[in-house]
Amino acid sequence: MTEPIPPELGPDETLDSIGTAGVEVLQRKTGYRFTLDAVLLAHFAATEGAGASGRMLELGAGSGVVSFLLVKQFGLGSVDALELQPAVHARLSRAVALNACESQVKPLLGDLRRIRELVPGGQYTHVVSNPPFRLADAGVRSPDDERATSKSEVACDAPSVVAAARYALVPGGGVSLVYPAARVAEVLGLLTQAKLHPTVLRFVHARVEAPATRFLVHALRDRDRGLAVRPPLVVHGEAPGGYSAEVAALMEPPRAESARSVLPSTS
Template sequence: MPDSLLQPGPDETLDSIGTSGVRVLQRRNGYRFTLDAVLLAHFAASESVGHGGTVLELGAGSGVVSFLLVKQFGLGPVDAVELQPAVHARLVRAVALNACESQVRPVLGDLCRIRELVDGGAYAQVVSNPPFRLADAGVRSPDDERAISKSEVACDAQAVILAARYALAPGGTVSLVYPAARVAEVLGLLGQAKLHPRVLRFVHSRVDAPATRFLVQAVRDKDRGLSVRPPLVVHGSGPGGYSAEVAALMDAPLAEQQGD
């Protein structure tokens, strides 16, 4: 790939994340990754019940989760499915930028049509940081990229979970991050798909604040019981104002620049 394509365009930024030098290209005024991507990658890696195997990311966006899984946490290879052609094009460039050609495979397509994109039962793990907002909740962003990335206008939680079910091998795991207010809905959808929740962890902005997110990992076809992990607290007295746990996942310069 020409070096010129690895540089940000006039409407793009080149951003770093994590402790392993991951870099991604993002639209300056489009949807941009959040800390949720780092927390999801760490959760999926730390709760991994198997060793090795191909990973599928649904709704990969700029590729943050895929690159972190490969470079920071040693998982993969990863197939990264992204619906939006312009976002996918930046993901392709980022694969070269991170020298991950043999580890991350960008796939352009709609997860609602997962059977046309990947083989069923082919993946040891599925991860997704999906659109959080219900399609009819609040005002839709006039920017299509932001709207599709943040709101369930192109897919909903059920579609993500059914795609994960199709892609996973028996005993494979799916890891998701969602707003805390949707925990009952998402756990119910997982159960209906015979993806049995095995690990649940709530994310709190501060130690005395209500949960804002939850991380869940579920297993295809095997009900091993549910373990609820201690709360994950984002902000504290660590570098950059993060808790020690979160600061350990971030480069110090990034931690000083980014908030929750």
């Protein structure tokens, strides 16, 4: 069997692996780098949206981790991966071939705030997003534009993400999101106002005794079926890599030097 040809890396690029299905992504050494949030979101979307079939849309795809995991590790259908930043989109496009996902992941370049100019409305059965989560005026903005755009709401905010999801979804379609736990009331309110009715909520904790740092939510367009709150998802434990058994099962045991690049900030 012919070994795949490794990609040519730029001087500020790394090739990083994640998950149990050999997903590889291209990232800048000094730019925004994916966190464990992407893995948890992909698993949550695959689990809670398991009944859906048809094309999916990722809003703010970044390096493509969520899209690649959805099709390669969780065996879901095709994904349109929308990314705003041209340089990030270019790396995503290169990674499509690297992961042999040409027929499953379609990179799209564009601004989700102008979603109506990019895709027809009401055609996706599932929308996923790990959007910028820090309020634009919160804390010190990163001097790196790519990192600032990926982490802070300088180019889009939660209302924009919710509106784009509402527009893209078929009636009864689902949206899966991950956000900081402190924003749960805000995001659930935005979803409900848009008639994207929350059906599943799960909080993420660094350790059993620690407060929640993130939450995962799944909502349905125009279908109010009540809200189920799942048991807490605990990240760290005694399994390989220092993870809990549930999280360790989602990825190969990481090397010490790569573990730091995927762990979320939980403190």
